[in-house]
Amino acid sequence: MINSTTAATNTHVMQLPRKVIIGERILNDTSQLIKENTTKNPKIALITGKNVKSKIIGTIEENFFENNINFQWFIAGDASFESVGKIENELKQDKIEVIIGIGGGRCIDIGKMSANNLKKPFISIPTSASHDGISSPFVSLRGSDKPYSIKVETPVEVIADLYIISNAPGKLIASGCGDLIAKITAIKDWEISRDDTNEYFGDYAANLSSLSAKMMLDMSKRIGNKQIDTKIARTIVEGLISSGVAAGIAGSSRPCSGSEHLFSHALEYISNGKCGLHGERVGIGTIIMAKLHKLNWIEIKNALGVFGAPTTAKEIRVDKDEIIEAFTIAKNIRPERYTILNRVDLNKNQIRDLIEEVGII
Numbered sequence: 001m002i003n004s005t006t007a008a009t010n011t012h013v014m015q016l017p018r019k020v021i022i023g024e025r026i027l028n029d030t031s032q033l034i035k036e037n038t039t040k041n042p043k044i045a046l047i048t049g050k051n052v053k054s055k056i057i058g059t060i061e062e063n064f065f066e067n068n069i070n071f072q073w074f075i076a077g078d079a080s081f082e083s084v085g086k087i088e089n090e091l092k093q094d095k096i097e098v099i100i101g102i103g104g105g106r107c108i109d110i111g112k113m114s115a116n117n118l119k120k121p122f123i124s125i126p127t128s129a130s131h132d133g134i135s136s137p138f139v140s141l142r143g144s145d146k147p148y149s150i151k152v153e154t155p156v157e158v159i160a161d162l163y164i165i166s167n168a169p170g171k172l173i174a175s176g177c178g179d180l181i182a183k184i185t186a187i188k189d190w191e192i193s194r195d196d197t198n199e200y201f202g203d204y205a206a207n208l209s210s211l212s213a214k215m216m217l218d219m220s221k222r223i224g225n226k227q228i229d230t231k232i233a234r235t236i237v238e239g240l241i242s243s244g245v246a247a248g249i250a251g252s253s254r255p256c257s258g259s260e261h262l263f264s265h266a267l268e269y270i271s272n273g274k275c276g277l278h279g280e281r282v283g284i285g286t287i288i289m290a291k292l293h294k295l296n297w298i299e300i301k302n303a304l305g306v307f308g309a310p311t312t313a314k315e316i317r318v319d320k321d322e323i324i325e326a327f328t329i330a331k332n333i334r335p336e337r338y339t340i341l342n343r344v345d346l347n348k349n350q351i352r353d354l355i356e357e358v359g360i361i
Contacts, residue, residue, distance in 0.1 A: 009065065012200070012251030015137045015154035017124075020241055024230055027059050027161045031067040034123055034157065044071040045091055047111040048102040052127050056164070072096075079106040081143035084113045091118060096207035098263070104128045104172060105278060105317065109139040114151035127164050128172035129236045131179045131278050138253050142273065149257065152352030154248050158241060166233035170308050171277070173228050173236060177307035178283025180239045181300060183213035183259045185289040186317040189258030189339035199340050202250045209246040209255035218228060220303035259292075259330065259339035260285030266328035266333050267318065275314030283309045284316065284360060288327070291358050292340045301358070313361050320361045324351045 009042060013131055021033055033042075046060065053073060064071050075326035093101070099118070101111025102125040112133070115122035126134045133139065135158050138149040145250050165173075187206050194201035215235060223232065246255040252261050253261075263285035275281060283304045290297035301311050313323050328351065331341035346354065355361050 005138075013140060014251060015248045016245055017135050017154055017158050017248075018156050020158045020160070021137065022160045022162065022234060022237060022241075024163045026159065027056060027164060028063060030060060030125070030159065031063050031069050034100070042069060042097045043095060044069060044303075045074055045094070045111075046071055047074045047087060047099065047100060047101045047114070047172050048107050049076055049104075052107065053102040056091075056127070060102075062184060069248065075204075076103070076107045076110045079109055080219040081141050081178060084110055084117070084141065087111075087114050088117055091120075096120065102127060105133050106138070107130050107216055108133055111143060111152075112152055112155065113139045113141060121145045121156045122153065123157045123159065125159045125161075126162075126237070128168035129176035129233060129240055130172040131176055132240045132243040132247075132256055134160070134237070136243045136247045136253070136256070138246075138247060139276055142290065149253055149261075151252075154244075160237050160241070162230040162233050162237065165237060166228055166230045171280075173233065174304075174308040175277040175279030175283075176236055176240055176283075177216055177258075178279035178286070178304060179310040180212050180216045180236070180243065182258075182279075182282040182286045182302060183209045183243060183256060183294060184295065185260045185286050185340075186254070186256055186258035188293045188295065189289075190254045191332065193338035194345065195319075196343075199338065202255070205250035207245040208249070209243050212243050212246075215239055216307075217299060217303050217360055220306040221307065226347050237324050244255065247308060256306045259341050260263055262330040262333045262337065262339065262341065263288065263326055266330040267322065269333075270322050271318055275318045276310060280310045281315050284311065284313070286318075287311065287358050288360060289340055291354060292344060312359065313355075320352065320355070323355055323360060327351050327355070 050095045098121050099111050099115040100123045101108040112122050137154040140149050187210050193199040243256050247253050262282035287297050287301050290300050304311050
């Protein structure tokens with residue numbers, strides 16, 4: 001006989017995209033790619049930023065007009081719950097059937113949250129490979145009492161145009177590489193929580209996420225200073241999508257987010273968001289946490305440098321005191337998430353010595 005308490009503890013819901021489409025110049029066929037998620041005469045909401053819209057408006061509109069799809073553009077504000085609220089009010093009035101987020105993390109997160117709240121299908125069309133929110137059931141928005149990712153519904157479909165993504169600013173791709181390499185410490189944190197607190201640990205999800213990080217380390221040794229082309233962009237995008245899928249399989253962000261993300265959220269909070277991109281911050285956090293885990297932090301730091309990701313506080317416009325403060329408060333950002341930070345008890349002088357040793361300051 002199965003104990004009901006044990007069954008409940010070992011039960012979680014997996015949420016995965018129904019379809020992932022990756023290719024070059026496939027944005028030209030957007031209306032065909034989204035058909036199975038719409039009715040015969042759908043009304044589509046396209047949520048994007050001003051800069052992205054100016055670059056892709058011709059391609060999208062021509063394609064939608066040719067296929068008689070009714071659509072409306074919505075310009076996303078900042079990555080906050082206030083912006084989501086404004087978008088939702090407009091979406092309710094226009095009786096939207098499907099919501100599509102086109103752009104980077106901000107537009108996709110706003111679209112994902114709005115679709116979740118309005119119970120509409122959400123399609124993710126990333127124009128950069130800056131983080132694993134492309135396919136994951138999580139969003140990061142300001143204005144909540146929880147300064148970390150919040151669980152929502154997974155995108156039903158992901159459409160990744162490698163031509164557009166490979167031509168995005170290098171800073172965005174470097175951020176995505178930082179977010180992928182961060183899985184190294186995220187998985188180690190999950191392992192020690194399994195060992196110390198008996199938390200559920202999903203071997204498959206952990207291995208899938210780890211594979212993405214390992215591929216980034218291996219790739220960094222092969223490409224040197226080679227420019228990011230569509231082949232390299234495909235590997236990065238597939239890694240980010242796989243990481244998002246790993247979170248969906250695990251039923252939590254555990255395969256993708258550990259102490260390095262807590263550090264990143266703390267640093268964002270302290271600096272009021274003026275401290276680089278998400279993947280840039282977690283990359284630096286990974287260097288620090290890898291040292292605590294007794295991992296090869298030098299290899300991680302070198303890999304981040306190859307991809308053009310920041311490896312020092314100065315590169316993300318923060319100072320020594322902000323780094324130390326972020327480390328100090330990181331484990332309090334999400335007290336229920338057990339990480340290496342729960343095993344160490346460093347004073348400010350020890351934290352300073354740590355970040356000096358790994359060259360962050």
